[in-house]
Amino acid sequence: MKKTVFGLTVASLALLANTAFADTQLKLVEVITSPARTETLKEMVSAYEAANPGVTVEIVSLPWGQAYEKLATMVAGGDVPDVVEMPDKWQALYAGAGKLASLEDHIKAWEHGPTLTDKTMAMARLAGGTAYSVPYGFYLRAMFYNKKLLAEAGVAKPPKTMEEFHDALAKVSALDGKSGYCLRGSRGGHSGWLMNAAAMNGSADFFTADGKSTLNTPEAIKGYQELIDIYQEGLAPKDSVNWGFNEIVAGFYSGTCAFLDQDPDALIAVQERMDNADFAVIPMPTGPHGKAYPTIGFVGWSIFNTTEHESDAWKLVAHLSDPENNKVWARKVGVIPVHTGADKDPYFQTEQFAGWFETLNGADYVPLVLPHQLEGFGYFADTIAVETAQQALLGEITAKEMADQWADYMNEEYTKWKANQ
Template sequence: MKRLLTGISAATLLLGSTALAETNLKLVEVITSPERTEVLQGIVDEFQANNPDVTVEIVSLPWGSAFEKLATMVAGGDIPDVVEMPDTWAALYAGSGQLVSLADHVAGWQHGATLTDKTVAMGSQAGDFYMIPYGFYLRAMFYNKKLLAEAGVESPPETMEEFMAASAAVSELDGKYGYCLRGGPGGTNGWIMFAATMNGTNEFFTEDGQSRINEPGSVEGIQFMIDLYKNGYAPRDAVSWGFNEIVAGFYSGTCAFLDQDPDALIAIAERMPAEDFAVIPMPVGPSGEAFPTIGFAGWSIFDATEHEEEAFDLVAALSSPEANATWAKRVGVIPIHKGADQDPYFQTEQFAGWFEQLNGAEYKPTTMPTYLEQWGYFASTVLLETSQEALLGQRSAQDVADEWAELLTEEYSKWQAKQ
């Protein structure tokens, strides 16, 4: 009997040891949709199959409230091990010392050397590498060929003036609008891009550190957006539209134009015949140039993790050439590894607008000043609230531009002081 009890005790200890050895990781995604979550789950499932001692819990936060929800989680101690980190939030978390430096991890990673220079540059903050981007979002203009033809617009617009005129013409059609305006969450890019295009520069600050967002040309670009809405060239409820709404507005035939990244192509291509739409470069402004925004997100590890090695193993699995190629094709981003652009998938006509922008001298991709610690707050909260007020006629373009400029100038001054 004693031997039996001893055996049971040993087995119990063994089972307890095994249970203690199991690693549980929490992964938070913030740019969510059913399709993206499905792809992410597939990659995570493969990782777990290859690492049976690791269990990964995926927590999906809705994008419209993700900034606040993640901040609340972190402040309350419910800190994930791995997080999908948008570029606009990186400075906030890296600058406050909450992210693990990935430099040494990547240096010892078998695929570290194949990351493109842009990937490494974009994933760096304050001289360190805090994120492995999973791809890049570059804005270009979708247009509905049928709606333009019906409205008598002979060719897609090449300039901002032509864009406004074409939007007006389509809006004369019953129940149709020119532009799928993103007035709700995630609309920062449109305001910044139009302001830069009308101002003729994508420099955010002057040599003496002043924000350029309230310069006359920038205010003209902000007013351009307001006019599209005020004149009825965008749906009235577009004041609160986010990503899903603007994409649905385009593929449903409600709007003729949509400026978006390659991620929108997936949903659109599934619902519209290829011959009914195309993607062209963003229209140029008075300077003859356009400044399409280029953004990114990626995988970061919180410093609070108790499982840094396993967390990086997960990030490495998500970022491998094979997994990244799958992610890029299914989610709609430009991939991160050298040679990935030779994949036939990215050499199709559907990607022509984006690659024309990457190669054309008149198109100058704009990177947001994500190095400013409060940029995430500005983009997710301040700009959202004030731009909606401007669309609804409660504030002028100059008024909101001055508020934005004051905040950004102050943040830039703080950043300079730390250099």
């Protein structure tokens, strides 16, 4: 006679246990969605499922334009994913709200943890000093240039300084129907203004030791004025005051303008339409202090601490983040990989990637980490900076008036952030 436990046979209990194991399901939310990257993600997830029998992964793809609001609604409504694609500017918000799991112990025990670069771990710990994500790549600013246009304009070599850059823009803009610079005047253009301010300040610090914004120093104002002058002198297309990402990238690959400062994600569209022999990528021009401060951003994989399957969730993050998968993902989405040795891969040993790796490894280039720890920085970047920068470009306000508005807002946000520490 079979033993029973509260009316269930031992065999039945075993069957229930196996069924429970087989029903383990993870929800992964991607927030920077496109058909090609989603397909790549599905392939990687399928390999994870094959290696982890009994675990299935539901992929929820959110359109980038509404991703912030949709993810926030999911979390507020209790539909919290296990794993999420986490942009840098959201990480501080969710970590600060106590919603993300620390990945420190997982990374420490991971066989590939030691090959994560120092910058990768610094970014992982950006929110309060604890690793709340495994970054999957860097969006690092560098300068694309059109070799043919520079040659036609008589520019002997690509510029290394801001002064040489302005001179090159003027020479290209003298060509019939051509402009020097693909200026990003609309959403996302804040990076250009902040890089110029940092280069003139000679510092990557957004606040002084006593918590005052550096965005309206006399030096920073000179940096803003440089961009205003570029636009008002006709060294950028007139309609670039309204250009966003798609427009500036199209402006470059169409040959409308000779220079484009962008992250590696722009390389995908450019390489589809230009021969590699016709363009290259160099570090951002240095300022009067001999340094350039290119913005650096990242996206990674995070785990919500409400998950009931943290071990499986971590295995998924580790799988997506291992060196081989990371290289595949970096190529597909246009980021710089996060493991040491990636620059030795033949795929990345080209003129087109040289500017980014030189930036990461060069002493003259200090990556500018934007203050995403401030809850109101997203509103500043997407709304305040866009509106006021466009006013400045059009001559409706001065560089100083814009700078003072920015500094006042940032001072207020810093005070609120500091009070919560």
